[in-house]
Structure formats: C-alpha cells, structure tokens
Amino acid sequence: MFSMENVTKVYRVGEQDFTALHSISLEIESGSFLSFVGPSGSGKTTLLNILGGLDRPTTGEVRFQGKSLSVMSRVELAAFRRDHVGFIFQSYNLLPVYDVYENVLFPLILMGRREADVRDRVRELVHEVGLSDQIHKKPATLSGGQCQRVAIARALVKNPAVVLADEPTANLDAENSYHILELMQKLNRDFNAAFVFSTHDEKVTQFVRREIQLEDGYVKADRTRKVGGEAA
Numbered sequence: 749m750f751s752m753e754n755v756t757k758v759y760r761v762g763e764q765d766f767t768a769l770h771s772i773s774l775e776i777e778s779g780s781f782l783s784f785v786g787p788s789g790s791g792k793t794t795l796l797n798i799l800g801g802l803d804r805p806t807t808g809e810v811r812f813q814g815k816s817l818s819v820m821s822r823v824e825l826a827a828f829r830r831d832h833v834g835f836i837f838q839s840y841n842l843l844p845v846y847d848v849y850e851n852v853l854f855p856l857i858l859m860g861r862r863e864a865d866v867r868d869r870v871r872e873l874v875h876e877v878g879l880s881d882q883i884h885k886k887p888a889t890l891s892g893g894q895c896q897r898v899a900i901a902r903a904l905v906k907n908p909a910v911v912l913a914d915e916p917t918a919n920l921d922a923e924n925s926y927h928i929l930e931l932m933q934k935l936n937r938d939f940n941a942a943f944v945f946s947t948h949d950e951k952v953t954q955f956v957r958r959e960i961q962l963e964d965g966y967v968k969a970d971r972t973r974k975v976g977g978e979a980a
C-alpha cells in the first residue's frame with residue numbers, strides 16, 4: 749500500500765540543519781496493524797506525517813498504491829488525505845460544538861456526501877465503537893475513552909485504506925487503553941483498514957503485528973510477529 753524509498757527529513761533549526769529521518773526505506777502492506785516505536789524525538793510523528801501527506805520528505809519518495817506523493821500538488825495531497833487516510837490524534841481533535849453523530853458525519857460532508865445518503869453509515873460506525881447511547885452528546889460531556897472512540901469512528905467512516913494514529917493511548921488510563929486497542933484490532937479486521945500507530949506505550953506494542961523501532965531517525969529494528977493466534 750505504502751512504499752518509502754530513502755526518505756530523509758531535514759529541518760532547518762536557526763543556522764543549522766537537523767536530520768530527523770535518515771534515508772528510511774519501508775513497505776507497508778494493506779490491512780497492516782503496525783506501530784512505530786521509539787523514544788521522544790526519534791522521528792515517529794515526522795514519519796506518520798509524511799505517510800499521511802501532512803508533510804513532505806526533504807529527499808526520497810513515498811508511494812501510495814503505486815502513486816508518488818512527491819508529484820502531487822497541495823490540492824492533490826489534500827484530496828489524497830480526504831479520500832484515503834483517517835487520522836486519530838492523542839488529543840482527539842473533536843469539534844466541540846458538534847455532538848457525536850455530527851463529529852462522525854463531518855468527514856463525509858467534506859467529501860461532498862449528502863447527510864440523507866450516509867446517515868445509516870454514521871450510525872453504524874457509532875454503534876461499532878459502542879456509543880449508540882451517547883450519539884447526541886457533545887465531546888465535553890464524554891470521558892477520554894469515549895472521545896477516542898468518537899475519533900476512531902470519525903477516522904473509519906469514510907472507509908479509508910489506512911488510519912494513522914499518533915499516540916492514540918497517550919491520554920488514556922491503562923484500562924481504557926486496552927479497550928481502545930482491542931476495538932482498533934477488531935475494526936482492523938472487520939473493516940480491512942490498515943492501522944499505523946506511533947507510540948511509546950508498551951501496551952500498544954503487545955497488540956500490533958509489526959513493530960518498527962526508530963532511534964535518532966534511523967530504523968533500528970523491524971519485527972513481525974503473531975498476535976493472539978493470528979497469522980503474522
């Protein structure tokens with residue numbers, strides 16, 4: 749689904765260049781459930797942002813379904829994100845004035861869909877994340893775990909090829925983190941969307957089928973393993 753070839757990211761900091769990613773080459777398959785792990789500053793978020801078309805590499809190539817992101821204009825990149833990528837952030841990024849239903853509906857409205865045509869799809873996703881009872885509540889009245897469930901439903905509602913999740917359990921306690929990870933594992937299977945995380949949370953790494961370890965912008969290890977009896 750994704751291929752990265754010799755991706756480097758250099759930031760200009762004052763008078764100096766700082767290399768956040770050093771010549772990274774990776775393949776990420778459709779339906780993956782994988783995590784970038786590594787200490788703070790190792791390049792996890794930079795890598796996710798480049799995969800999601802939120803940022804561009806300084807050198808190197810990223811392809812999505814064989815198409816190079818480098819040659820896309822800003823408008824084409826925005827369309828790539830809208831049509832193919834769901835985003836989940838550690839701080840949920842829900843729209844506070846909208847209720848659960850409207851937050852999940854929002855990406856479909858951005859895609860030009862009519863509410864009447866997608867109402868059932870939105871309700872299905874809200875149901876999938878276990879929030880049918882809370883569907884008309886505003887984010888401020890929900891718990892952190894419930895807000896993250898809304899964010900997951902919102903990310904999946906448009907049937908993306910991939911969900912990119914930057915530290916999705918960072919603001920959750922242990923019990924909620926496990927519930928959220930189990931839910932994402934189930935949705936990965938049921939909806940056949942790839943999930944790609946960045947994390948330093950060891951709980952996340954117990955759930956993933958592949959773990960790519962980053963250190964100072966280099967890939968230090970890339971492990972694939974069996975999780976819960978599934979084939980690796």
Ligand SMILES: Nc1ncnc2c1ncn2[C@@H]1O[C@H](COP(=O)(O)OP(=O)(O)OP(=O)(O)O)[C@@H](O)[C@H]1O
Nearest residue numbers: 759760761766768787788789790791792793794795
């Ligand atoms: N816009 C920027 N300008 C300059 N340096 C940056 C910028 N964004 C990131 N960096 C640097 O690049 C390195 C990698 O940052 P990144 O956020 O990708 O790491 P991370 O592994 O996600 O860290 P964390 O777990 O703390 O979020 C860090 O040293 C960071 O300071």
